[in-house]
Amino acid sequence: MDFTLQKKDPNSSARAGLIQTDHGEIKTPIFMPVGTVGSVKAVHIPHIQEDVKAQIILGNTYHLYLRPGLDIIEKAGGIQKFNGWNKPVLTDSGGYQVYSLSGTRKLREEGVIFQSHIDGSRHEFTPERVMDIQRVIGADIMMAFDECTPYPCEYDYAAKSMAMTHRWLDRCIGQFQKTEGHYGYKQALFPIVQGSVYRDLRKQSAEYIAAKNAEGNAIGGLSVGEPHEVMYEMTELVCGILPKDKPRYLMGVGTPVNILEGIASGVDMFDCVMPTRNGRNGMLFTSEGIINIKNQKWRDDFSPIDPNGPSFVDSFYTRAYLRHLFAAGEMLGPMIASLHNLAFYLWLAGEARNKILDGSFASWKNIMVKKLAIRL
RNA sequence: GGGGAGAUACCAGAGCGGUCAAAUGGGGCAGACUGUAAAUCUGUUGGCGAAGCCUUCGGAGGUUCGAAUCCUCCUCUCCCCA
Numbered sequence: 001m002d003f004t005l006q007k008k009d010p011n012s013s014a015r016a017g018l019i020q021t022d023h024g025e026i027k028t029p030i031f032m033p034v035g036t037v038g039s040v041k042a043v044h045i046p047h048i049q050e051d052v053k054a055q056i057i058l059g060n061t062y063h064l065y066l067r068p069g070l071d072i073i074e075k076a077g078g079i080q081k082f083n084g085w086n087k088p089v090l091t092d093s094g095g096y097q098v099y100s101l102s103g104t105r106k107l108r109e110e111g112v113i114f115q116s117h118i119d120g121s122r123h124e125f126t127p128e129r130v131m132d133i134q135r136v137i138g139a140d141i142m143m144a145f146d147e148c149t150p151y152p153c154e155y156d157y158a159a160k161s162m163a164m165t166h167r168w169l170d171r172c173i174g175q176f177q178k179t180e181g182h183y184g185y186k187q188a189l190f191p192i193v194q195g196s197v198y199r200d201l202r203k204q205s206a207e208y209i210a211a212k213n214a215e216g217n218a219i220g221g222l223s224v225g226e227p228h229e230v231m232y233e234m235t236e237l238v239c240g241i242l243p244k245d246k247p248r249y250l251m252g253v254g255t256p257v258n259i260l261e262g263i264a265s266g267v268d269m270f271d272c273v274m275p276t277r278n279g280r281n282g283m284l285f286t287s288e289g290i291i292n293i294k295n296q297k298w299r300d301d302f303s304p305i306d307p308n309g310p311s312f313v314d315s316f317y318t319r320a321y322l323r324h325l326f327a328a329g330e331m332l333g334p335m336i337a338s339l340h341n342l343a344f345y346l347w348l349a350g351e352a353r354n355k356i357l358d359g360s361f362a363s364w365k366n367i368m369v370k371k372l373a374i375r376l
Numbered sequence: 377g378g379g380g381a382g383a384u385a386c387c388a389g390a391g392c393g394g395u396c397a398a399a400u401g402g403g404g405c406a407g408a409c410u411g412u413a414a415a416u417c418u419g420u421u422g423g424c425g426a427a428g429c430c431u432u433c434g435g436a437g438g439u440u441c442g443a444a445u446c447c448u449c450c451u452c453u454c455c456c457c458a
Contacts, residue, residue: 036412057386058411096411104413117413148411155458223410231410258410273412280415281408296405334415369439 001091001140001188001215003247013239013266015376016353018245019216021082022185023088026055028247028268029356031259031349032090033280033342034276036060037067038083041276042331042338045084051311052342056140057085058271062094062324066116066192070136078138078183086309090271091139093130095192095220096252099148105205107147109164126160127171131179132161133191138183143218144172146192148251158196162205165194168247173212188215190249190325193238196221197230206241219267223258239266256285256348256372260365273279275341282326285344289374291319293337298360300320305336 002020009015021025027374033040033048035057040048048054057224059079068082076082077088098107104115111126127145134142146165149158169191176189191209195201209217219238222231235250240246249269250262259270275285286306291298298319304363305322306314325333348368354360 034412041412042415060412063412090411092411097413099411102414144412149393218411220411225410249411254410272410273414274410277412277414277416278409281417283409284408293406294406329415331415 001186003216003245005245007357009264009356009361010359012264012365013236014263014361014365015266015268015350015355016356017247017268019088019268021056021088021188023140023369024055025085025267026088027130027350027353029259029263029349029352030055030148030269031345032056032058032269032271033345034058034271034273035083035085036273037063038079040338040342041336044279047173048085048337048342049087051313051339053310053346054087054342056088056090058136059089059091059139060094060097061091061130061137061143062097062114064091064131064137065094066118066123070133071365073138074136074182075103078091078136078282080138081183086121088140090132090141090142091137092251093134093143093145094125095143095146096148098146099150102150109167111145127168128175131172131175135179135182135187138181139186140185140187141216142176142187142189143286144169144189144191146194148224149194151197151227153196155196155198155201158194158201162194162196166205167213168206169209190216190218191212192218192251193242194221194277195234195340197226197234197258199234199237199371202237203241206238210242213243214246216247216249216269218251220251222250223252223254223272227262228258231258232265235262235267236265250271256345257369259348260352260369260372263349263356263363264362265299275345276338279341282333283341284337285341285372286376287344287348287368287371289371289376291376293319293323293333294326295323305340306344309340310347311339313339314343 004018005015007016017028033054038059063070073082080086098112106113111124113122115122115125130145145168147161149161181187193205193209193216195205247268250267253262253270254272282294284293287308301319304315305317305319322336355364
C-alpha cells in the first residue's frame with residue numbers, strides 16, 4: 001500500500017490524497033460503505049461500484065469468522081473472490097464488538113472471549129488470532145485489535161484500556177510481520193488510537209501509534225455517544241500528532257456534518273453504518289438536508305427523491321412512491337434509500353476532494369455544514 | 377315466517393356493577409439509530425391541561441351511592457331453520 005499526499009487545503013487541515021493498493025487506487029478523502037458480513041446491506045455489488053461509486057468497502061473480522069467461516073473464505077480465495085467486489089477492502093478487527101457486544105464477552109489481557117450472537121458458542125480473539133483471521137479474509141487493509149471504550153468512560157479505565165490496546169498493537173505487529181497474505185497481494189496494518197475523551201490520553205496514544213510508522217493510522221473510540229464537539233476536539237488533537245504522509249482513518253464516523261468536520265481536521269477515510277442502517281429505517285441524507293421519508297408530508301409529493309442526487313434512484317423514483325414503499329413494508333424501499341444515501345455520501349466525499357484540490361474547501365464546508373443538518 | 381347471537385375508540389377485538397378513558401393486535405402519527413446482535417427499537421393514538429377536569433362503549437329511558445357491564449323499549453347487523 002502506498003499513500004501520496006496531493007494537496008493541502010490553505011484554510012484548514014483538509015488534504016487530498018491517493019492510496020494505492022493491489023486492488024486499485026482510492027482517492028481521498030473517502031467514505032467507505034460498511035459491508036459487515038461481506039454484503040453492504042440491501043445493495044448489489046455492481047451498484048456499489050457503478051452507482052454508489054465506492055472505491056473501498058468494509059468487512060468485519062468477527063462476523064466473517066463466525067459466518068461463513070474461515071474455511072469457506074479461504075476456499076473462495078479471499079473476500080473479494082467470495083462477494084465479487086474486486087476492489088480494495090478494509091476489515092475491522094472485532095474491536096468494535098468488544099464494545100457493542102460487551103454483555104456477552106470476557107475481556108482479559110490475553111484477548112477477548114466472545115460468545116457468538118448466532119449460537120452462543122465461545123470464541124477467543126487474541127491480537128495474534130485476529131491477524132491470522134484477517135490474513136485469511138484477505139483485506140487490503142487490516143485493523144489492529146483494540147478495545148473501543150464506551151462513553152462515558154472513567155479516566156482510570158480509559159488509561160488502562162489504552163495501555164492494553166497499545167500492548168495488543170505490539171502483538172498485532174509481531175504477528176503481522178511473521179505472516180504474509182494468502183492470495184498473492186499485499187495487506188497493510190493500521191493501528192488505532194484510543195484514549196476516550198481525555199486530551200492527555202489521546203495525545204499519549206497518538207504519539208505511541210505515530211511512532212510505529214504504520215502505512216496508515218486510525219482513530220477509534222469516538223462516535224460512541226459523546227457530544228460532537230468532544231469528538232471534533234479529539235479528532236483535531238490526534239490528527240495534529242499522527243504522521244502527515246500517511247492516511248488517517250476516523251472509525252465509525254458519521255453524519256455528513258461529522259465527515260466534513262473530520263475532513264477539515266485532516267481525516268482521509270471514514271466509514272459508518274448510518275447511510276445504510278438509517279436508510280433502511282427511512283432516513284435520507286441529501287444536499288438540501290435530512291428527509292424522514294416515512295413522514296406524512298411526503299404522501300403526495302411527486303417530486304424526485306433528490307433532484308440533484310448523484311444516483312439513478314434519485315430522479316427515477318418520487319418521494320411519494322418511496323414513502324409508499326416504506327409504509328407498505330416493501331423491501332425495495334430500504335434498497336432505494338440505502339443506494340441513495342451511499343451515493344450521496346460518496347458524492348459528498350468526492351466533492352470535498354474537488355474543493356480541496358481547487359482550494360475552496362473551507363468556505364464550501366461552512367455552507368454545507370449548515371445545509372446538511374436541516375430537517376426537510 | 378320461526379329461533380338464536382350481537383352492536384365497545386380508525387379497524388379487529390377483550391372487558392360483563394366500582395381498581396375503565398377502557399386489555400391486546402393491527403393501522404395511523406412521531407422519534408431514535410455513528411468501526412451493524414438492527415428490513416430494528418421507542419413513544420404516542422377521545423378533548424384541554426401540570427396535577428386534574430370534561431365528553432365516550434348503537435339510541436332513548438330506567439335500576440343503583442356508582443353502569444361499557446343489570447332492566448325496558450327502539451334501531452341496525454349476523455347466523456340457523458322454513
